[in-house]
Amino acid sequence: MIKLNSLNSRLLIAFSGLSIIVCLFFIQLSVLLVEQTKENALYQLMIAEAHRLEKSYATTQKLNIVENPTIQIYRDEVALNALVPDKLTSLVTYNGALVHAEPYVILKHQVTPLMPIWLVVNKESLSKVTAVEDYMTLFLYSIASGVIFLALLSSWYLAKLLSSPIKNLTKDVLEKNQSTTHLIYGRIRNDEIGTLSRAFEHVFGELRKALKREQNFTRDVSHELRTPITLIKNTLSLNENKPIEKAQSNILQQASNELEQTVEVLLALARQENLAFEHCAFLPIIEKSILSIYNSYPQLAFDAKIKVDAKLEVFGNPYLISLLCQNLVNNGFYHGAGGKMIISSKNNSIIFENTIIKDKERPNYHGLGHGQYLVTRIVEEMNGTIEIEQSPTVYRVIISKIVQ
Secondary structure, eight states, X not given: OOOTTSHHHHHHHHHHHHHHHHHHHHHHHHHHHHHXXXXXXXXXXXXXXXXXXXXXXXXXXXXXXXXXXXXXEESSHHHHHHHSTTXXXXXXXXXXXXXXXXXXXXXXXXXXXXXXXXXXXXXXXXXXXXXXXXXXHHHHHHHHHHHHHHHHHHHHHHHHHHHHHHHXXXXXXXXXXXXXXXXXXXTTOSSHHHHHXXXXXXXXXXXXXXXXXXXXXXXXXXXXXXXHHHHHHHHHHHTTTSOOOHHHHHHHHHHHHHHHXXXXXXXXXXXXXXXXXXXXXXXXXXXXXXXXXXXXXXXXXXXXXXXXXXXXXXXXXXXXXXXXXXXXXXXXXXXXXXXXXXXXXXXXXXXXXXXXXXXXXXXXXXXXXXHHHHHHHHXXXXXXXXXXXXXXXXXXXXXXXXXX
16 A cells, blocks of 8 residues: 655655656657658658659650559649549648648649649558558557556666665664664765764764763762751751751851752753863962862961962863862862862872861861762763872872863
8 A cells, every 4th residue: 555645655656657757758759750750751752753753744845644543643723622622722832742631642743833733642542551550559559558667667666765765764763762872774875864864873962962961960969969968957957946056057057068069060060061171271270269268268277289380271161170179179178187288280180189187177077978979070071080099198189181
């Protein structure tokens, strides 16, 4: 059953229709050619007889009319009118042209300027020629029928051949939806099918990235927000019926800050626009992160030593790099001994280093593991590598492959 809304059927109908039209055109052209050939043969026969009579008259000064069963010679128009009375009044005046007055064909010829003759052929007497014409017509239509059949068969094959890439592409697109490793048909073709296939591959790649970001965001929210939220809830529950002490207030404040910072990082990782990377200077970013600590805790000392080249550049998203530095500096501030931290660069790597000794004056919310996960996610998103070295007294983070 042919489905008219399918590409295969439309191609079949288009090719078949075009083939039939072309065949019918050539059939009609062939019929006209046969008719014209018969007309030319009859004309040449009559004109040859007229030239014979003209040559004979030029030699003997009289017409040498030979009895011919095919061609009849008339010397006056009256006798011709008696033969075909109502059809020659305005037609026989054309000299040298065939005039059809069924069943006769008439040719007027001037033997001399004052001696016209009319050559008349009765087509009914040409039964053998007519029979040949009938056989030729039958042969012509037989050939035409065969050509139309072959055209229809060729159209079916071409329609199937041309529509098969679309079918294969559709099948592979559906299978691609189930498998991330399946390659779509036609990727190496240099035609429109190849362009469409590569466009599908690109779209699938973008969709996979978006889905991956969504999955990471859902996982990160579930994993990273649970700790500070639980801490806030537990602190509030334990102090439901009594005033909150300063230490507990500090815990709530730091947990709130961590919660806000985590949400900011996760939203940044989930946004497509934050995946556009560029070269940017590192020193202004790290200075801004340190100054934010001074502004938040002006009463606490924080000795941050920066040993990086003023011209040092990193390759990544400026906003993600800023969040990365802010997280690392915050960790160093919260867990450093006396608020000391060293930030240096060496062998195309950036090193954040601080000692791990509790300071009773500093916020006592332990979010070190929490910070590790966030900075690792940021570095991986920018195609860098991160190495964390931790001992009982020293905490060191080495970031590579983003330094230019």
